[in-house]
Amino acid sequence: MTPGVRKLVLTVHLAFSIGWIGAVVAYLVLGVSAVTTANAETVRAAWIAMDLTGWYAIVPLALGSVLTGIRLAPRRSSRTKVIPQRSAVWEVISSIPVRVSSSCSW
Numbered sequence: 001m002t003p004g005v006r007k008l009v010l011t012v013h014l015a016f017s018i019g020w021i022g023a024v025v026a027y028l029v030l031g032v033s034a035v036t037t038a039n040a041e042t043v044r045a046a047w048i049a050m051d052l053t054g055w056y057a058i059v060p061l062a063l064g065s066v067l068t069g070i071r072l073a074p075r076r077s078s079r080t081k082v083i084p085q086r087s088a089v090w091e092v093i094s095s096i097p098v099r100v101s102s103s104c105s106w
């Protein structure tokens with residue numbers, strides 16, 4: 001991968017990752033507001049917004065982040081004969097709780 005393409009992929013990866021974090025924060029804020037309010041309309045609106053946020057923001061941003069992260073992971077080096085892909089594996093493992101929690105209807 002040329003340095004220019006690598007910078008572009010890194011920029012896209014950071015955009016996906018930061019957007020993912022923002023979507024998860026919004027999801028948590030909606031969840032807290034749904035739990036703490038006594039107004040039935042607010043609870044219903046929060047649950048609808050959480051469903052939309054989960055499926056149309058969290059899931060696509062998580063997939064984009066994981067896929068671009070895997071693309072950025074270093075490949076096999078001809079000098080060292082090592083495959084240092086721990087960061088990509090960690091991204092996949094660390095994203096599992098978010099994907100599971102966003103697909104559950106609490």
